[in-house]
Amino acid sequence: MQSSTWIMRERIVMRKQDSSLQFLQKSGEQKWSGVPASCCFRTSKRRSHRLVVPRVSCSSGNVPVLESGSPTLLDESKILKVSPQYVLTLLDAPTKVKPSHSRFHDPEKKAEEIEPYINGRCIYLVGMMGSGKTTVGKVLSDALGYSFCDCDTLIEQAVGVNTVAEIFNQYGEGFFRDNETEVLHKLSSMHRHVVSTGGGAVIRPINWRHMQKGISVWLDVPVEVLARRITAVGTNSRPLLHQESGDPFSRIMKRLYTLLEGRGEAYGNADAKVSLENIASKLGVEDVCNVTSTAISIELRSMV
Numbered sequence: 267m268q269s270s271t272w273i274m275r276e277r278i279v280m281r282k283q284d285s286s287l288q289f290l291q292k293s294g295e296q297k298w299s300g301v302p303a304s305c306c307f308r309t310s311k312r313r314s315h316r317l318v319v320p321r322v323s324c325s326s327g328n329v330p331v332l333e334s335g336s337p338t339l340l341d342e343s344k345i346l347k348v349s350p351q352y353v354l355t356l357l358d359a360p361t362k363v364k365p366s367h368s369r370f371h372d373p374e375k376k377a378e379e380i381e382p383y384i385n386g387r388c389i390y391l392v393g394m395m396g397s398g399k400t401t402v403g404k405v406l407s408d409a410l411g412y413s414f415c416d417c418d419t420l421i422e423q424a425v426g427v428n429t430v431a432e433i434f435n436q437y438g439e440g441f442f443r444d445n446e447t448e449v450l451h452k453l454s455s456m457h458r459h460v461v462s463t464g465g466g467a468v469i470r471p472i473n474w475r476h477m478q479k480g481i482s483v484w485l486d487v488p489v490e491v492l493a494r495r496i497t498a499v500g501t502n503s504r505p506l507l508h509q510e511s512g513d514p515f516s517r518i519m520k521r522l523y524t525l526l527e528g529r530g531e532a533y534g535n536a537d538a539k540v541s542l543e544n545i546a547s548k549l550g551v552e553d554v555c556n557v558t559s560t561a562i563s564i565e566l567r568s569m570v
Protein backbone atom coordinates (compact mmCIF):
# COMPACT_ATOMS: atom_id res chain seq x y z
CA MET A 267 0.00 0.00 0.00
CA GLN A 268 2.70 2.39 0.94
CA SER A 269 4.43 2.04 -2.37
CA SER A 270 1.22 2.63 -4.31
CA THR A 271 0.64 5.80 -2.39
CA TRP A 272 4.18 6.89 -3.10
CA ILE A 273 3.77 6.33 -6.80
CA MET A 274 0.48 8.19 -6.92
CA ARG A 275 1.88 11.11 -5.03
CA GLU A 276 4.78 11.36 -7.44
CA ARG A 277 2.52 11.18 -10.47
CA ILE A 278 0.49 14.08 -9.15
CA VAL A 279 3.67 16.02 -8.59
CA MET A 280 4.77 15.33 -12.11
CA ARG A 281 1.58 16.72 -13.55
CA LYS A 282 2.21 19.89 -11.63
CA GLN A 283 5.69 20.05 -13.01
CA ASP A 284 4.50 19.58 -16.54
CA SER A 285 1.89 22.27 -16.37
CA SER A 286 4.35 24.63 -14.76
CA LEU A 287 6.81 24.17 -17.59
CA GLN A 288 4.13 24.59 -20.20
CA PHE A 289 2.92 27.76 -18.60
CA LEU A 290 6.36 29.29 -18.58
CA GLN A 291 6.90 28.40 -22.18
CA LYS A 292 3.59 29.86 -23.29
CA SER A 293 4.06 33.03 -21.36
CA GLY A 294 7.45 33.57 -22.95
CA GLU A 295 9.18 33.87 -19.62
CA GLN A 296 12.46 32.21 -18.96
CA LYS A 297 11.68 28.63 -19.80
CA TRP A 298 13.94 27.05 -17.34
CA SER A 299 13.43 28.61 -13.98
CA GLY A 300 10.28 26.66 -13.89
CA VAL A 301 9.59 23.89 -11.46
CA PRO A 302 8.03 25.06 -8.23
CA ALA A 303 10.22 24.42 -5.24
CA SER A 304 7.42 22.46 -3.64
CA CYS A 305 7.58 19.96 -6.47
CA CYS A 306 11.29 19.36 -6.19
CA PHE A 307 13.74 18.18 -3.71
CA ARG A 308 17.45 18.39 -3.84
CA THR A 309 19.89 15.78 -2.95
CA SER A 310 22.92 17.01 -1.20
CA LYS A 311 24.72 13.88 -2.26
CA ARG A 312 27.63 14.53 -4.59
CA ARG A 313 29.21 11.68 -6.37
CA SER A 314 32.80 11.69 -7.35
CA HIS A 315 33.23 11.34 -11.05
CA ARG A 316 35.89 9.27 -12.64
CA LEU A 317 36.83 8.82 -16.21
CA VAL A 318 36.24 5.28 -17.27
CA VAL A 319 38.19 4.13 -20.26
CA PRO A 320 36.21 1.62 -22.24
CA ARG A 321 37.86 -1.42 -23.67
CA VAL A 322 38.18 -1.21 -27.37
CA SER A 323 38.44 -4.14 -29.70
CA CYS A 324 38.77 -4.23 -33.43
CA SER A 325 36.31 -5.63 -35.87
CA SER A 326 36.52 -5.77 -39.61
CA GLY A 327 37.59 -2.70 -41.47
CA ASN A 328 39.84 -1.35 -38.72
CA VAL A 329 36.84 0.11 -37.08
CA PRO A 330 37.23 0.21 -33.33
CA VAL A 331 34.22 -1.27 -31.62
CA LEU A 332 33.43 -0.96 -28.00
CA GLU A 333 33.06 -4.27 -26.35
CA SER A 334 29.63 -4.38 -24.89
CA GLY A 335 28.48 -5.97 -21.71
CA SER A 336 31.77 -5.51 -19.96
CA PRO A 337 31.32 -4.98 -16.26
CA THR A 338 34.66 -3.18 -16.21
CA LEU A 339 32.96 -0.26 -17.88
CA LEU A 340 30.86 0.25 -14.83
CA ASP A 341 31.56 1.78 -11.53
CA GLU A 342 29.95 -0.80 -9.33
CA SER A 343 29.62 1.44 -6.33
CA LYS A 344 27.52 3.75 -8.45
CA ILE A 345 25.51 0.93 -9.89
CA LEU A 346 24.75 -0.35 -6.46
CA LYS A 347 23.58 3.05 -5.38
CA VAL A 348 21.57 3.61 -8.47
CA SER A 349 20.42 0.23 -9.20
CA PRO A 350 17.49 -1.66 -7.91
CA GLN A 351 15.01 -1.73 -10.53
CA TYR A 352 15.58 1.58 -11.81
CA VAL A 353 18.33 1.06 -14.10
CA LEU A 354 16.28 -1.61 -13.55
CA THR A 355 18.43 -4.36 -14.03
CA LEU A 356 15.86 -3.24 -16.30
CA LEU A 357 17.81 -2.29 -18.70
CA ASP A 358 20.62 -4.54 -17.80
CA ALA A 359 22.88 -3.99 -14.85
CA PRO A 360 25.69 -6.51 -14.68
CA THR A 361 24.66 -9.87 -13.35
CA LYS A 362 26.73 -9.69 -10.26
CA VAL A 363 24.89 -6.70 -8.87
CA LYS A 364 21.47 -8.03 -9.74
CA PRO A 365 19.53 -9.18 -6.73
CA SER A 366 19.54 -12.93 -6.93
CA HIS A 367 16.50 -13.40 -4.77
CA SER A 368 13.96 -10.92 -5.05
CA ARG A 369 13.02 -8.52 -2.50
CA PHE A 370 13.60 -6.06 -5.34
CA HIS A 371 11.03 -7.82 -7.47
CA ASP A 372 8.29 -7.32 -4.93
CA PRO A 373 6.14 -4.56 -6.39
CA GLU A 374 4.98 -3.51 -2.94
CA LYS A 375 8.56 -2.83 -1.98
CA LYS A 376 9.63 -1.23 -5.18
CA ALA A 377 9.05 2.44 -4.58
CA GLU A 378 10.52 2.30 -1.11
CA GLU A 379 13.55 0.53 -2.46
CA ILE A 380 14.10 2.87 -5.32
CA GLU A 381 13.54 6.16 -3.56
CA PRO A 382 16.67 6.25 -1.45
CA TYR A 383 18.77 5.30 -4.43
CA ILE A 384 17.49 7.76 -6.94
CA ASN A 385 16.37 10.37 -4.48
CA GLY A 386 14.69 12.51 -7.09
CA ARG A 387 17.77 12.88 -9.23
CA CYS A 388 17.35 13.31 -12.94
CA ILE A 389 18.21 10.39 -15.17
CA TYR A 390 20.33 11.36 -18.19
CA LEU A 391 20.22 8.94 -21.08
CA VAL A 392 23.31 9.21 -23.24
CA GLY A 393 24.15 7.34 -26.40
CA MET A 394 24.55 7.59 -30.11
CA MET A 395 21.89 8.93 -32.41
CA GLY A 396 19.17 6.33 -32.77
CA SER A 397 20.12 4.41 -29.64
CA GLY A 398 16.60 4.82 -28.30
CA LYS A 399 17.11 7.56 -25.71
CA THR A 400 13.79 9.11 -26.59
CA THR A 401 11.88 5.88 -26.97
CA VAL A 402 13.22 4.24 -23.83
CA GLY A 403 13.27 7.55 -21.96
CA LYS A 404 9.53 7.95 -22.30
CA VAL A 405 8.91 4.47 -20.99
CA LEU A 406 11.34 4.97 -18.15
CA SER A 407 9.89 8.31 -17.11
CA ASP A 408 6.43 6.81 -17.04
CA ALA A 409 7.61 3.90 -14.95
CA LEU A 410 9.33 6.17 -12.46
CA GLY A 411 6.62 8.83 -12.39
CA TYR A 412 9.17 11.29 -13.71
CA SER A 413 8.72 13.89 -16.44
CA PHE A 414 10.43 13.29 -19.75
CA CYS A 415 12.37 15.89 -21.67
CA ASP A 416 14.43 15.85 -24.81
CA CYS A 417 17.48 18.13 -24.94
CA ASP A 418 17.29 18.63 -28.70
CA THR A 419 13.70 19.83 -28.38
CA LEU A 420 14.62 22.16 -25.54
CA ILE A 421 17.45 23.62 -27.61
CA GLU A 422 15.09 24.17 -30.53
CA GLN A 423 12.69 25.96 -28.22
CA ALA A 424 15.44 28.05 -26.67
CA VAL A 425 16.80 29.11 -30.05
CA GLY A 426 13.33 29.51 -31.53
CA VAL A 427 13.70 27.27 -34.55
CA ASN A 428 11.90 24.13 -35.57
CA THR A 429 14.73 21.67 -36.01
CA VAL A 430 18.24 20.93 -34.88
CA ALA A 431 19.20 20.74 -38.56
CA GLU A 432 18.15 24.37 -38.97
CA ILE A 433 20.32 25.40 -36.03
CA PHE A 434 23.30 23.64 -37.56
CA ASN A 435 22.65 25.22 -40.95
CA GLN A 436 22.02 28.74 -39.75
CA TYR A 437 24.37 29.04 -36.79
CA GLY A 438 26.79 26.13 -36.94
CA GLU A 439 27.59 23.28 -34.60
CA GLY A 440 29.45 25.44 -32.06
CA PHE A 441 26.35 27.51 -31.43
CA PHE A 442 24.28 24.35 -31.06
CA ARG A 443 26.80 22.92 -28.57
CA ASP A 444 26.76 26.11 -26.51
CA ASN A 445 23.00 25.92 -26.28
CA GLU A 446 23.20 22.25 -25.44
CA THR A 447 25.50 23.05 -22.54
CA GLU A 448 23.16 25.80 -21.38
CA VAL A 449 20.18 23.46 -21.48
CA LEU A 450 22.06 20.83 -19.46
CA HIS A 451 23.13 23.50 -17.02
CA LYS A 452 19.55 24.51 -16.44
CA LEU A 453 18.39 20.93 -16.16
CA SER A 454 21.05 20.26 -13.57
CA SER A 455 19.10 22.22 -10.98
CA MET A 456 15.92 20.31 -11.71
CA HIS A 457 14.69 17.02 -10.39
CA ARG A 458 12.54 14.09 -11.35
CA HIS A 459 13.13 14.25 -15.08
CA VAL A 460 14.32 11.60 -17.47
CA VAL A 461 16.44 13.50 -19.96
CA SER A 462 17.15 12.30 -23.48
CA THR A 463 20.42 14.03 -24.27
CA GLY A 464 21.77 14.75 -27.74
CA GLY A 465 24.13 12.11 -29.05
CA GLY A 466 27.07 14.49 -28.83
CA ALA A 467 26.38 15.88 -25.37
CA VAL A 468 29.06 13.63 -23.94
CA ILE A 469 31.95 15.33 -25.71
CA ARG A 470 32.16 18.40 -23.52
CA PRO A 471 33.49 17.81 -20.00
CA ILE A 472 31.37 20.70 -18.72
CA ASN A 473 28.27 18.76 -19.76
CA TRP A 474 29.34 15.87 -17.56
CA ARG A 475 29.67 18.24 -14.64
CA HIS A 476 26.03 19.18 -15.16
CA MET A 477 24.91 15.59 -15.68
CA GLN A 478 26.73 14.54 -12.54
CA LYS A 479 23.93 16.13 -10.57
CA GLY A 480 21.84 13.21 -11.74
CA ILE A 481 22.42 9.66 -12.87
CA SER A 482 23.67 8.97 -16.35
CA VAL A 483 22.94 5.83 -18.31
CA TRP A 484 24.55 4.93 -21.61
CA LEU A 485 22.33 3.11 -24.08
CA ASP A 486 24.88 1.05 -25.94
CA VAL A 487 23.55 -0.16 -29.27
CA PRO A 488 25.65 -1.70 -32.05
CA VAL A 489 26.37 0.69 -34.90
CA GLU A 490 24.72 -1.55 -37.44
CA VAL A 491 21.48 -1.44 -35.51
CA LEU A 492 21.73 2.33 -35.23
CA ALA A 493 22.30 2.57 -38.96
CA ARG A 494 19.31 0.37 -39.73
CA ARG A 495 17.05 2.38 -37.47
CA ILE A 496 18.23 5.71 -38.86
CA THR A 497 18.09 4.54 -42.44
CA ALA A 498 14.46 3.60 -41.82
CA VAL A 499 13.50 7.06 -40.58
CA GLY A 500 15.95 9.17 -42.59
CA THR A 501 18.58 11.69 -41.57
CA ASN A 502 16.58 14.90 -41.89
CA SER A 503 16.69 15.60 -38.19
CA ARG A 504 20.30 14.46 -37.84
CA PRO A 505 22.54 17.02 -39.53
CA LEU A 506 25.78 15.29 -38.57
CA LEU A 507 24.76 12.44 -40.84
CA HIS A 508 24.26 14.65 -43.86
CA GLN A 509 27.80 14.01 -45.00
CA GLU A 510 29.63 11.26 -46.82
CA SER A 511 28.64 9.76 -50.12
CA GLY A 512 27.27 6.37 -51.04
CA ASP A 513 24.03 4.57 -50.42
CA PRO A 514 22.17 5.77 -47.31
CA PHE A 515 22.84 2.75 -45.12
CA SER A 516 26.59 2.67 -45.87
CA ARG A 517 27.14 6.35 -45.42
CA ILE A 518 25.19 6.39 -42.18
CA MET A 519 27.21 3.42 -40.92
CA LYS A 520 30.47 5.06 -41.89
CA ARG A 521 29.58 8.34 -40.29
CA LEU A 522 28.34 6.68 -37.10
CA TYR A 523 31.56 4.71 -36.80
CA THR A 524 33.57 7.89 -37.15
CA LEU A 525 31.50 9.64 -34.52
CA LEU A 526 31.66 6.68 -32.16
CA GLU A 527 35.39 6.46 -32.56
CA GLY A 528 35.67 9.96 -31.19
CA ARG A 529 33.12 9.44 -28.45
CA GLY A 530 33.45 5.91 -27.16
CA GLU A 531 35.46 6.94 -24.14
CA ALA A 532 33.10 9.75 -23.34
CA TYR A 533 30.07 7.47 -23.27
CA GLY A 534 32.03 5.28 -20.89
CA ASN A 535 31.82 8.06 -18.31
CA ALA A 536 28.19 7.24 -17.68
CA ASP A 537 27.23 5.83 -14.32
CA ALA A 538 25.69 2.77 -15.92
CA LYS A 539 25.57 1.09 -19.27
CA VAL A 540 22.64 -0.66 -20.86
CA SER A 541 23.67 -2.94 -23.66
CA LEU A 542 21.19 -3.99 -26.28
CA GLU A 543 23.31 -7.04 -26.99
CA ASN A 544 23.03 -8.11 -23.38
CA ILE A 545 19.28 -7.67 -23.37
CA ALA A 546 19.05 -9.70 -26.57
CA SER A 547 21.06 -12.49 -25.06
CA LYS A 548 19.00 -12.38 -21.89
CA LEU A 549 15.81 -12.65 -23.90
CA GLY A 550 17.28 -15.33 -26.12
CA VAL A 551 16.86 -13.16 -29.19
CA GLU A 552 19.47 -13.90 -31.80
CA ASP A 553 19.31 -10.69 -33.80
CA VAL A 554 19.58 -7.61 -31.65
CA CYS A 555 17.47 -5.78 -34.21
CA ASN A 556 14.59 -7.89 -33.03
CA VAL A 557 14.73 -6.53 -29.53
CA THR A 558 11.85 -4.15 -29.81
CA SER A 559 11.24 -1.17 -27.64
CA THR A 560 8.14 -3.06 -26.52
CA ALA A 561 10.33 -5.90 -25.33
CA ILE A 562 12.49 -3.43 -23.46
CA SER A 563 9.39 -1.83 -22.03
CA ILE A 564 8.00 -5.15 -20.89
CA GLU A 565 11.31 -5.96 -19.28
CA LEU A 566 11.25 -2.60 -17.62
CA ARG A 567 7.66 -2.73 -16.47
CA SER A 568 8.03 -6.20 -15.06
CA MET A 569 10.54 -4.74 -12.66
CA VAL A 570 8.49 -1.74 -11.65
Ligand SMILES: Nc1ncnc2c1ncn2[C@@H]1O[C@H](COP(=O)(O)OP(=O)(O)OP(=O)(O)O)[C@@H](O)[C@H]1O
Nearest residue numbers: 394395396397398399400401465495499557558559
Ligand atom coordinates in the same frame (compact mmCIF):
# COMPACT_ATOMS: atom_id res chain seq x y z
N1 LIG B 1 14.27 -1.05 -29.21
C1 LIG B 1 13.97 -0.55 -30.41
N2 LIG B 1 13.67 -1.37 -31.43
C2 LIG B 1 13.41 -0.91 -32.64
N3 LIG B 1 13.44 0.39 -32.97
C3 LIG B 1 13.73 1.25 -32.00
C4 LIG B 1 14.02 0.84 -30.67
N4 LIG B 1 14.30 1.93 -29.93
C5 LIG B 1 14.19 2.98 -30.77
N5 LIG B 1 13.85 2.56 -32.01
C6 LIG B 1 13.64 3.39 -33.19
O1 LIG B 1 14.89 3.97 -33.52
C7 LIG B 1 14.71 5.30 -33.92
C8 LIG B 1 15.53 6.18 -33.01
O2 LIG B 1 15.04 6.08 -31.70
P1 LIG B 1 15.07 7.32 -30.73
O3 LIG B 1 14.56 8.54 -31.42
O4 LIG B 1 14.38 6.90 -29.47
O5 LIG B 1 16.63 7.43 -30.51
P2 LIG B 1 17.45 8.63 -29.89
O6 LIG B 1 18.58 8.01 -29.16
O7 LIG B 1 16.54 9.52 -29.10
O8 LIG B 1 17.96 9.36 -31.21
P3 LIG B 1 18.54 10.86 -31.41
O9 LIG B 1 19.64 11.07 -30.43
O10 LIG B 1 19.04 10.85 -32.80
O11 LIG B 1 17.38 11.78 -31.21
C9 LIG B 1 13.22 5.60 -33.83
O12 LIG B 1 12.68 5.48 -35.11
C10 LIG B 1 12.69 4.52 -32.91
O13 LIG B 1 11.36 4.18 -33.22
Ligand SMILES: O=C(O)C1=C[C@@H](O)[C@@H](O)[C@H](O)C1
Nearest residue numbers: 395418430464465466504505
Ligand atom coordinates in the same frame (compact mmCIF):
# COMPACT_ATOMS: atom_id res chain seq x y z
O1 LIG C 1 25.28 12.89 -32.16
C1 LIG C 1 25.21 14.14 -32.23
O2 LIG C 1 26.20 14.86 -32.17
C2 LIG C 1 23.91 14.78 -32.35
C3 LIG C 1 22.77 14.07 -32.03
C4 LIG C 1 21.45 14.67 -32.09
O3 LIG C 1 20.67 14.18 -31.00
C5 LIG C 1 21.50 16.17 -32.04
O4 LIG C 1 21.84 16.60 -30.75
C6 LIG C 1 22.48 16.71 -33.02
O5 LIG C 1 22.05 16.33 -34.30
C7 LIG C 1 23.89 16.20 -32.76
